[in-house]
Amino acid sequence: MSELAGWGNYPKIATEGLAPGRPDAVPALLTSRNGLVARGQGRAYGDAAIGMATTLSSHRLNRFRGFDAATGRLTVEAGVTITEILASFVPRGFFLKVVPGTKFVSIGGAIAADVHGKNHHRDGSFGDHVAALRLALPNGEIVTCSRGENAELFAATIGGMGLTGVIVDATLQMMPIETGWLKQTTHVAANLDAAIGALDATASATYSVAWIDCVASGASLGRSLIFAADHADAADTARLGPQLAPFPDARSAGPSVPSWFPGFALNPLSVRAFNEVYFRRGASRAGAPELVHWDPYFFPLDAINGWNRIYGHRGFLQHQCVIPAANARTVLAAIMDRVARRGTASFLAVLKQLGESHGMMSFPLRGYTLAMDFPITDTLFDFLNQIDALVVAAGGRLYLAKDARQSRETFEAGYPSLPAFRDIRRRIGAGDRLVSHLSARLGI
Amino acid sequence: MTAPKSVLVIGGSSDIGHATALRYAQAGWQVALAARDVSAAQRNADDIKARSGVDVPVHALDVLATDKLADFVGSLPMLPDTVISMIGELGDQKRAETDLAHAAMIMRTNFEAPSLLLGLFANAFQARGSGTIVGVSSVAGDRGRGSNYVYGAAKAGFSQFLSGLRNRVALAGQVRVITVKPGFVRTRMTAHLKLPAPLTVKPERVAADIFRSAEENGREVIYVGRRFWLVMTIICAIPETVFKRLQL
Numbered sequence: 001m002s003e004l005a006g007w008g009n010y011p012k013i014a015t016e017g018l019a020p021g022r023p024d025a026v027p028a029l030l031t032s033r034n035g036l037v038a039r040g041q042g043r044a045y046g047d048a049a050i051g052m053a054t055t056l057s058s059h060r061l062n063r064f065r066g067f068d069a070a071t072g073r074l075t076v077e078a079g080v081t082i083t084e085i086l087a088s089f090v091p092r093g094f095f096l097k098v099v100p101g102t103k104f105v106s107i108g109g110a111i112a113a114d115v116h117g118k119n120h121h122r123d124g125s126f127g128d129h130v131a132a133l134r135l136a137l138p139n140g141e142i143v144t145c146s147r148g149e150n151a152e153l154f155a156a157t158i159g160g161m162g163l164t165g166v167i168v169d170a171t172l173q174m175m176p177i178e179t180g181w182l183k184q185t186t187h188v189a190a191n192l193d194a195a196i197g198a199l200d201a202t203a204s205a206t207y208s209v210a211w212i213d214c215v216a217s218g219a220s221l222g223r224s225l226i227f228a229a230d231h232a233d234a235a236d237t238a239r240l241g242p243q244l245a246p247f248p249d250a251r252s253a254g255p256s257v258p259s260w261f262p263g264f265a266l267n268p269l270s271v272r273a274f275n276e277v278y279f280r281r282g283a284s285r286a287g288a289p290e291l292v293h294w295d296p297y298f299f300p301l302d303a304i305n306g307w308n309r310i311y312g313h314r315g316f317l318q319h320q321c322v323i324p325a326a327n328a329r330t331v332l333a334a335i336m337d338r339v340a341r342r343g344t345a346s347f348l349a350v351l352k353q354l355g356e357s358h359g360m361m362s363f364p365l366r367g368y369t370l371a372m373d374f375p376i377t378d379t380l381f382d383f384l385n386q387i388d389a390l391v392v393a394a395g396g397r398l399y400l401a402k403d404a405r406q407s408r409e410t411f412e413a414g415y416p417s418l419p420a421f422r423d424i425r426r427r428i429g430a431g432d433r434l435v436s437h438l439s440a441r442l443g444i
Numbered sequence: 445m446t447a448p449k450s451v452l453v454i455g456g457s458s459d460i461g462h463a464t465a466l467r468y469a470q471a472g473w474q475v476a477l478a479a480r481d482v483s484a485a486q487r488n489a490d491d492i493k494a495r496s497g498v499d500v501p502v503h504a505l506d507v508l509a510t511d512k513l514a515d516f517v518g519s520l521p522m523l524p525d526t527v528i529s530m531i532g533e534l535g536d537q538k539r540a541e542t543d544l545a546h547a548a549m550i551m552r553t554n555f556e557a558p559s560l561l562l563g564l565f566a567n568a569f570q571a572r573g574s575g576t577i578v579g580v581s582s583v584a585g586d587r588g589r590g591s592n593y594v595y596g597a598a599k600a601g602f603s604q605f606l607s608g609l610r611n612r613v614a615l616a617g618q619v620r621v622i623t624v625k626p627g628f629v630r631t632r633m634t635a636h637l638k639l640p641a642p643l644t645v646k647p648e649r650v651a652a653d654i655f656r657s658a659e660e661n662g663r664e665v666i667y668v669g670r671r672f673w674l675v676m677t678i679i680c681a682i683p684e685t686v687f688k689r690l691q692l
Binding site: 021022060063064065066067074075076084088092 | 462487491
C-alpha cells in the first residue's frame with residue numbers, strides 16, 4: 001500500500017500498486033482484482049487515476065511498437081509519454097496532431113482523458129487522432145477498438161477515464177512538420193469581451209489560446225493576452241530566424257520547486273504583481289510575428305519541475321469548465337467577477353475556444369473553456385460549488401481529468417451520455433472491477 | 445564516411461539491456477540483441493527501431509547451453525565492436541540453501557555462462573585487434589551477505605574473471621574490459637523488492653554510465669549509482685567478526 005495523489009496533491013489516498021512489465025501481463029492482474037484503475041504519469045489533477053483498491057501503473061509499458069513513415073502512424077504501448085515521442089520524432093519532422101499543456105503525460109492517460117490542445121477548435125482532441133487502440137477488458141480479453149471495429153467501445157474509451165478497461169497500446173496519426181518552430185503573434189485584449197472577440201478573430205490560426213488575468217476587475221475584468229500560432233514552415237524560419245536549427249531538441253530540464261516551498265508565498269499581492277508584469281511584458285511584444293521553440297510554446301510550465309508544489313502541502317484544485325458558445329460572454333463574466341471579488345485567484349488561468357468532441361464522455365463542447373487554479377482553503381469548496389451552479393445553468397460541464405470535488409448533480413447535468421456509458425460498463429462487467437475514486441465519487 | 449560502430453547486447457530482454465541498447469542506438473550505433481526470451485527481446489528491438497529508425501536484429505541464445513557458445517560467437521553475421529553482457533538471475537536465496545539445482549542455476553547463470561561467453565569474445569577481439577567487453581556484475585559480489593550470498597558469490601566470481609581478463613588483454617593494449625557494478629536498479633528483476641530510494645537508480649542511468657565508460661574512455665570498473673561505491677567500501681571494511689553478526 002502506498003499513498004497516491006493526482007497533480008493537485010489532493011486528495012491523497014492509500015492504494016495497492018501494481019506495475020505490469022509487458023502488455024500480456026495485464027489480463028492476469030486485471031482479473032485477479034476488484035476496484036482497479038490504470039494510472040499513467042499521475043497528471044490528472046484529482047482522484048481519476050487512484051484505484052479504489054488497486055492502481056495499475058503503466059510506467060513499464062513504455063515501449064514503442066512501430067512507426068510507418070509512409071502513413072505517419074505510430075504505435076506505442078500505453079505508458080509511453082509525449083516527451084519520449086517528441087524527442088524521437090521532432091528531429092525526424094513529425095509532430096503529434098494534438099498535445100495538452102504538459103508533455104509529461106502517458107498516451108494511455110491522454111486517450112482516457114481525451115485531452116485537448118490549443119488547436120481544439122480546428123483539429124479536435126487527442127482521441128480524434130487515435131487510429132486504433134488495444135483494450136484489456138474486465139474479463140481479461142484484449143480487444144482492438146477503432147472507428148471500424150468495436151466502435152462503441154472505442155467511443156466509450158476515448159475520454160472514458162480508464163473505466164472501460166486498461167489501454168495496453170494505441171496507434172496514433174502523426175503529422176509532418178517542416179520545422180520545430182512556431183510562428184506566434186500576441187494580441188492584447190483589454191477585457192473579457194475583447195478576449196472572446198480576439199479568440200474568435202484568431203480561430204483561423206492552428207493554435208489559439210488566451211492567458212487571462214483573474215485579478216483584474218471592473219473595466220479590466222478578463223483582460224487577456226491572446227497567443228495565436230501556426231507551425232513555421234521553412235520560409236518562415238528563413239525570414240524570421242535564419243540562424244536557427246530547423247528541428248531544435250527538447251529544452252533540458254529546468255529548476256525544481258523544492259518540496260518545502262511555502263504556500264504563503266502565493267498571496268493576492270504576489271499574484272497581482274506577477275500578473276501586472278506578465279501582462280505588460282506580453283503587451284509590449286504584441287503585433288509582430290515571432291518564432292517560438294516548440295517546447296516552451298506548447299509546454300511552458302514543464303520548464304519548472306514540480307510546479308504543483310508552489311501550492312504547499314494542502315495542494316490545489318484546478319477548476320476547468322466549458323460554457324456553450326451562446327451563453328459564454330455573460331456566464332464567463334459572472335464567473336470571472338466572482339473570482340476577482342474573492343481575491344484569491346491564481347496566475348495560471350487559461351481561456352480557450354473549443355469545438356465538438358467525439359468520445360462518449362469527452363469534455364469539449366462548442367464554446368469556451370476557462371481553467372483556473374486555486375490553493376486549497378477551507379472556504380474554497382463552497383465557493384466552487386457556487387461557480388458550478390453557474391456552469392450547470394449555462395449548460396456547461398467540468399473536465400473530469402481536473403476534477404477532485406464536483407457533485408454528482410453537477411456531473412450528471414453536464415454529461416448527457418452518462419446512462420449509455422453506464423450501460424456499456426454493465427455489459428462488459430466493469431461495474432465492480434474498474435473503479436477509481438473519481439468513478440465511485442460520481443457514481444459512474 | 446566510416447560505417448557506424450556496432451554493439452551486441454546479451455540479455456537484451458532485460459530492462460537494463462533495453463535501456464543500454466537504446467542509448468547506443470541514439471548515439472548512432474548499429475545494435476543487435478541476444479536473449480533466451482526472444483519475444484521479450486523482440487519487444488525491445490521493435491521499440492528501438494521505432495524510436496531510432498534503425499533495424500535491430502534479435503538472436504536467440506540460451507547461455508546455459510555452454511557447449512553451443514562457441515558456435516554462437518562464430519555464427520554471428522559480424523563480430524561487434526562492443527559486446528555487453530547483461531546476463532543475470534537473482535534467484536531465490538532461501539531456496540538455493542537447500543535446492544542444489546537452483547543454487548547451481550544461479551551460479552551458472554551469473555558466473556559460468558557469462559564468463560565463458562565473454563572469454564570467447566575476448567579471444568575473437570584479440571584476433572581482430574580491437575573490441576570492448578562490458579560485463580554487468582553487481583555490488584552483491586563485493587562481500588558475501590547472508591541474504592543473497594549464492595548470487596553474490598557468483599557475481600564475485602564474474603567480477604574476478606573480468607578483472608583477470610582485463611589484466612590479460614591490457615598488455616596487448618587493443619581490447620578493453622569494463623566491469624559494471626550496479627547497486628539497486630528499478631527493473632523487472634527487482635520489481636518485487638522494497639528498495640531504498642536514495643540508492644536506487646533507473647535503468648536509463650545504468651545505460652548512460654555504461655556508454656560513457658565503454659565508449660567515451662571512462663573508468664574500467666564503475667559503480668552505478670556512485671553512492672554505492674561508498675556504501676560498499678564501508679561494508680567491505682567491517683571486520684568479519686562484526687560483519688557475521690549483522691543482518692545484511
